Amino acid sequence: MSAESSAGPHTVHPIARVVSPYREKFGIPRQPGLVPAARGHLQMLPGFDLPPAFEGLEGFSHLWVIFGFHACGGQWRSRVRPPRLGGNREVGVFASRSPFRPNGLGLSVLRFEGLEVAHGLRLHVSGLDLLDNTPVYDIKPYVPYVDSVPDALGGFASDRPDERLEVLFSAQASECLAKLPDAVGLADLISHTLALDPRPAYRQGESEARRYGMRLAEVDVRWRVHTGQVVVEEIVPVET
Amino acid sequence: MSAESSAGPHTVHPIARVVSPYREKFGIPRQPGLVPAARGHLQMLPGFDLPPAFEGLEGFSHLWVIFGFHACGGQWRSRVRPPRLGGNREVGVFASRSPFRPNGLGLSVLRFEGLEVAHGLRLHVSGLDLLDNTPVYDIKPYVPYVDSVPDALGGFASDRPDERLEVLFSAQASECLAKLPDAVGLADLISHTLALDPRPAYRQGESEARRYGMRLAEVDVRWRVHTGQVVVEEIVPVET
Numbered sequence: 447m448s449a450e451s452s453a454g455p456h457t458v459h460p461i462a463r464v465v466s467p468y469r470e471k472f473g474i475p476r477q478p479g480l481v482p483a484a485r486g487h488l489q490m491l492p493g494f495d496l497p498p499a500f501e502g503l504e505g506f507s508h509l510w511v512i513f514g515f516h517a518c519g520g521q522w523r524s525r526v527r528p529p530r531l532g533g534n535r536e537v538g539v540f541a542s543r544s545p546f547r548p549n550g551l552g553l554s555v556l557r558f559e560g561l562e563v564a565h566g567l568r569l570h571v572s573g574l575d576l577l578d579n580t581p582v583y584d585i586k587p588y589v590p591y592v593d594s595v596p597d598a599l600g601g602f603a604s605d606r607p608d609e610r611l612e613v614l615f616s617a618q619a620s621e622c623l624a625k626l627p628d629a630v631g632l633a634d635l636i637s638h639t640l641a642l643d644p645r646p647a648y649r650q651g652e653s654e655a656r657r658y659g660m661r662l663a664e665v666d667v668r669w670r671v672h673t674g675q676v677v678v679e680e681i682v683p684v685e686t
Numbered sequence: 687m688s689a690e691s692s693a694g695p696h697t698v699h700p701i702a703r704v705v706s707p708y709r710e711k712f713g714i715p716r717q718p719g720l721v722p723a724a725r726g727h728l729q730m731l732p733g734f735d736l737p738p739a740f741e742g743l744e745g746f747s748h749l750w751v752i753f754g755f756h757a758c759g760g761q762w763r764s765r766v767r768p769p770r771l772g773g774n775r776e777v778g779v780f781a782s783r784s785p786f787r788p789n790g791l792g793l794s795v796l797r798f799e800g801l802e803v804a805h806g807l808r809l810h811v812s813g814l815d816l817l818d819n820t821p822v823y824d825i826k827p828y829v830p831y832v833d834s835v836p837d838a839l840g841g842f843a844s845d846r847p848d849e850r851l852e853v854l855f856s857a858q859a860s861e862c863l864a865k866l867p868d869a870v871g872l873a874d875l876i877s878h879t880l881a882l883d884p885r886p887a888y889r890q891g892e893s894e895a896r897r898y899g900m901r902l903a904e905v906d907v908r909w910r911v912h913t914g915q916v917v918v919e920e921i922v923p924v925e926t
Contacts, residue, residue: 453703453821456754457695458789477832494788499764502777505841512752512791514696524739537742540825548734549698551752551824553793555833581693584791585780590838591846592717593795598830601745606831 460581461494464513466574467635471517473644473660475575476529477543478554480607480642483634484574485559488582495567506558508588509571513552514581515545522548530603533647541601552576555588613637613676619667622681626665636667640676700821701734704753706814707875711757713884713900715815716769717783718794720847720882723874724814725799728822735807746798748828749811753792754821755785762788770843773887781841792816795828853877853916859907862921866905876907880916 466486468474475481488511503509525536526544539547559570569585613636615623623629645658659668661684668680706726708714715721728751743749765776766784779787799810809825853876855863863869885898899908901924908920 453700455697455699456790456821456823457697458791459695460693461788463693477829479832496764497778499778500780501765502781502842505839505844506781507839508835510793512793524736525741538737538739540740541742541746541827543826543829547824548701549823550696551698553750553752553824553826555835581696583696583789584787584793586783586793587781587841587843588835588838589717589783589843590836590840591843592719594834594836594838595748595795595828596830596834596836598828598834599745599747600830601827602742603827603829603831604745 458583460491460514460583462488462490462569462582462585464511464574464576464578464580464582465489466576466578466580467663468574468576469578469661469663471577473639473662474577475639475642478556478575479573480575481635481638482557482572483631483638485570485572485631485635486574486576486578487562487568487570488585489565490567490569497561497563497567500561500567500569503558503561503569503587506587509556509558509569510584510586510588510593511554511556511576511582512584512586513554513576514583515547515550515552516579516581517577518545518550520550522546522550528602529647530607537602551583555593607642609643610641611643611671611674611676613640613678615678616680619678619681622665622683626683632663632665636662636678636681640667640669640678643671643676645671698823700731700754700823702728702730702809702822702825704751704814704816704818704820704822705729706816706818706820707903708814708816709818709901709903711817713879713902714817715879715882718796718815719813720815721875721878722797722812723871723878725810725812725871725875726814726816726818727802727808727810728825730807730809737801737803737807740801740807740809743798743801743809743827746827749796749798749809750824750826750828750833751794751796751816751822752824752826753794753816754823755787755790755792756819756821757817758785758790760790762786762790768842769887770847777842791823795833847882849883850881851883851911851914851916853880853918855918856920859918859921862905862923866923872903872905876902876918876921880907880909880918883911883916885911
């Protein structure tokens with residue numbers, strides 16, 4: 447970019463792609479760090495996969511990822527209904543982290559779990575709140591003396607959402623889980639993701655009859671919510 | 687953006703322009719928040735200047751700005767020499783906040799000082815580390831429970847740079863300052879900016895004879911460094 451072109455459009459290209467257990471939008475944690483078991487990696491794309499470009503990163507525990515909300519259709523709205531406000535109160539889009547924003551750029555801080563060079567160049571991360579296949583436009587180290595402002599005022603999102611539902615597994619679900627590779631990690635991912643109660647806020651008072659489903663990693667998970675408990679009724683491996 | 691296009695280039699458009707006292711690259715603080723006196727605003731561009739799009743932002747004390755390093759020529763390098771390492775040690779570009787990065791996107795947290803609607807829509811900010819006229823691609827609220835990770839490990843940039851030089855003004859400089867509007871604010875901006883010692887690290891052992899200059903707000907400032915003190919020798923209002 448030159449100074450002259452600063453007023454005009456700017457084209458960015460993906461430098462990496464997110465590999466995440468979240469294969470659809472429904473159920474993704476609404477912020478990073480809420481589900482430490484949500485592990486995945488950033489697969490660097492050709493031209494950006496040179497180990498020297500990452501030298502020194504091993505001293506940092508967290509990364510910033512600037513990414514594209516690629517599954518949100520490109521529409522933006524001046525006012526949005528954040529889930530934190532129960533989905534029924536509007537705020538301005540620039541007072542929110544909503545995906546429905548001009549330029550469709552997202553920002554997440556992820557825990558950096560290490561670099562691997564056996565399959566191209568991968569940056570392993572946890573605490574993911576990103577959809578599988580998300581395009582990444584930049585990766586920066588988290589610099590705590592600059593980026594951490596613990597006494598900042600957080601407006602309508604001041605408090606960490608601490609409420610968690612209890613998550614129970616049916617016999618069928620437990621048996622299916624036990625047969626899968628990395629059963630423990632998968633159980634951890636399912637229980638921590640569902641404990642956040644992914645149901646839309648306006649549905650949270652609904653009858654217990656309603657069944658929900660989401661794809662997580664290589665399984666389809668189906669559950670109901672009974673008197674404040676999540677019951678995972680069924681886990682079905684995805685045919686691949 | 688659609689899911690199909692996520693592998694390809696993505697075009698972003700400026701939504702705002704930075705109005706900053708930093709009119710040239712030399713001398714800009716190397717991170718946001720180091721010079722609280724560095725005040726300016728984000729001038730929202732037509733189409734993005736609707737007050738409803740900012741409703742709720744008044745409850746937040748800090749903003750994220752995703753911007754373009756528009757004066758850096760668009761070249762990126764896999765290895766860079768961060769000023770924090772004295773400018774003589776290389777690290778990977780993704781382990782740094784260097785402007786010479788793929789896609790040329792920057793990220794700064796700024797203190798939000800309030801919204802004004804008298805001259806289009808302006809978001810007043812302080813702690814600027816941005817060049818005047820920088821294109822802004824997104825503005826997000828700083829959400830402390832997500833964005834603040836005080837115990838993160840900061841690699842080679844773990845410590846806040848606390849060293850400051852003493853700044854003194856010559857008689858000429860003081861007299862010139864006194865005649866200008868907002869003399870106190872300008873003196874504060876000059877002294878806090880120069881206290882960070884903007885000289886390139888490799889010059890910091892050089893002879894006291896060398897004179898430096900930078901444009902700050904509406905003045906040209908010229909100074910020397912004598913035995914660890916900055917002496918502002920001359921302040922000249924810019925002809926406009």
